Amino acid sequence: MQTDSSFTFVLFGGTGDLSMRKILPALFEAHRAGGMLADSGKIVAVARHVADRAAYIDWVNEHVKPHVSKNGVDETAWASFLDRIEFVKIDLGNPEDFTLLRDALSGRPGIRVFYLATGPSLFVPICHALASVGLNENSRIVLEKPLGYDLKSSNAINDAVGEIFAEEQIYRIDHYLGKEPVQNLLALRFGNVLFEPLWRREWVESIQITIAEELGVEARGDFYDNTGALRDMVQNHLLQLLSIVAMEPPHSMDSDSVRDEKLRVLRALKPIDPRDIGKVAVRGQYHAGVIRGNAVPAYATEPGVKPDSTTETFVALKVEIENWRWAGVPFFLRTGKRLADRVAEIVVNFRAVPHSALGASALRGGANRLVIRLQPNETIRLYCLAKQPGEGMNLASVHLDLAFDRFFREGQMEAYQRLLLDVINGRLALFVRRDEQEAAWRWVEPILNEWAASNKPPKPYAAGTWGPAAASAMLAQHGTCWLEEEN
Template identity: 50%
Template sequence: MTTFVLFGGTGDLAKRKIIPALYSAFLNGRLDKNFAFYGAAREQIGDDEFRKRVSAAIAQYSKADVLNTPEKLDAFLAMTFYTKIDARVDADFAQLKSSIASPDTQSTLFYLATGPDLFVPIVKQLSEHQLVGKLARVVVEKPLGRDATSAREINQALRVYLQENQIYRIDHYLGKEMVQNLLALRFANLFLEPLWNRTWIKDVQISISEQVGVESRGDFYDHTGALRDMVQNHLLQLLSIVAMEPPVNSAPDSIRDEKVKVLHALHKFTPDEVAKKTVRGQYRAGAVDGQAVIGYQNEPGVPAHSRTETFVAIRAEIDNWRWAGVPFYLRTGKRMASRSAEITINFKQIPYSIFGGNQRNLRSNRLVISLQPEESVELFLKAKEPGEGIRLSDVMLNLDFAEASTSRRVEAYERLLLDAMHGDLTLFVRDDELSAAWDYVDPIMTTWQNDAEGLKSYIAGSWGPAASSYLLAQHGSSWGEEFVEG
């Protein structure tokens, strides 16, 4: 039997992501027969009202397939319950304990979809009410802290009540199918390994762009910013997978051991280097897909003179033998020209062209791994164009995963929820990984806080500040879309 308790069960994340993922797992027969789902929040409502909200969330956000029927929904709602919980009220946790089966005889998953300030109070109450037995696991959402110091304080406090293997620090990007395919691509294909180093690779670009603004999260986002929200977790996690050494096996800690080595090897910036190797920006009014949109400072919940960044570009460097001298360009932004997430491996130019000028204006070979909106792997090679003489052009070998496999695509949150229920830590962030990521980001944050003039503006619907293009241009590179447009 598995019991799933969702703290923050009436919140936005629960509604948009977690409940639909849980329902999808149910539709596809991935939950125990005796599964029980408890929503937990401070609001005083009953089971029936919570079930209405769960049903509405499924109707609005679920990507359920043809298996979805009223009978299936009724069966899911029958295993759904609600308990009123205030993190600082003992009686609420006593009531929770009386509602669920013994944590020593069942698997219990507690998901903390709350602010990080509630993580420790909730876990403390769970421990004091003997709800975190050996079979209990706790999922905590980002952001875990605001800097290295606060992250360590939270982790140390959690470890008072939990073992490390009971803590599941979730980063939903790690649940994406293509992120896991990165491991297969790197370590199940012999021909790539000899090329995967400084000898053959010119640079690596990891870019996550969003067309949306801050939506209804203006107040939260203004206290977070793109560096904390995206770079410290998503982008650095992707970087660590791209750059890691082959693990000894596929066990969770073998993989995470190699990832953390990469994060420790990241070159920490001095204040002068921050100015030269990072760009931060904030979107102003513009147009996205032909629709006029307001600037960041006019978004609800955002102060009129906010200095919070909505765009970040970084020229990162890894100080080890495999990657010394290879720049890793990281980029993320809101209100960009398109929604995409890509990893581009740019190989070096051939040492000498026997085709003369025909080769000069062509981009070097590259491997493009797309995570969204579609999942694909594209390898760009050179070939002769039909006709007289030899004129070279780029040709693409394309693996489209939607076409290559008819298997059901599992959404990131569904995969991560099931992994947590099954005790698989592979796709969750370990304590030392989180610490190493914050250690890299902290000097950048500190320097930015002392530099009021460094924030650039960019038009909504563009690819960010011009300074981000210069970051690459000064080393003879360009972002992928700039090469195509140019």
């Protein structure tokens, strides 16, 4: 990950929540580690809410410091990191202000990275303004989700950005792809002969992918009520994780080889017939409840949310992939807010043995499984059956842990840190290509359209639970259950 390449990292939305919580802390960790960022590399923050660099540094000290270095801030490293930061005050609604940015960047060596930590409505105006002052050459641009509201609006943004930046300059970020266990999933599959022969329909019974949140919509009610869980999480994060799990071995780990295989998975997703949506898709909305002893309000009473809102805060889907490797294997996707725990995980349930001389427990589905935990603690566990100590042949479930901290002295790299370094170094493999994004929207749209046309409200669930009962019933129809229900 080390680089000698000089760069200028321009951060639009420099005072925003994403910049404070994720982007600047990730850049600080790369800076603190030493050697990951070129000494000559600079960070140029762009915003209009503060007056000058001194005021911006005060803002960073107040809002970024709480999110960096879990074991305390190294003040020497922090001071040298602040030396990297410059500031340009710009009104993004005034294209003429971009001459100030052009002048600030004039004569700087190396690549320019433009990170758009703004609302998607500003993506196209920012790109046009950058091109008007000649800043679209020798540069890379990072686009945060959501990229559009549907396929049409997504294509409109991509068309407009694509007129100014070539596809190899565009980095559509999905931070789940930067998580260490996702990288290790690729390593396990394609670096070891042990798993690859089993990674197919003959040996896999089902796969679950869950991204669950304890938090509600917080201060994002206005945004979320016009978006919903299907757009916010399924179209990007969950389908990207699905494509990583199900992809064929790529020719190499270069950007297009990996993304070609992911695209093949997305194009092989079985289209959902609108008449079957009630059987394979569950949408829910949280009502008032209790999480960890604290009462929380219903979604419809959150600030910025319409009292009669039918926006979903929970989605569970049964997905099928129509190819030779995965035909007939159900993939169950689930995401929601105000659920019982904050967890993101991939569960691969292997089939039971065809005949057991050791008793019925060896025939139970899920006795052998692989659990890739993405958050909160990143681990990979392989579950199998072993004999319990003592008399008789009694079996119990045990697990083998891939504990990164025991094998590797280096600390795990946060997802944003890895992805920002990839942008600076020009590595595209972990970023979403336009045709991937289009394929995901094309598959999701029939569900969106059917829900929009339906008069049925989302199914209610109490905050602090695992969502509507219908999500469990959907799995029960296939003789299985969500992982936490089994435990």
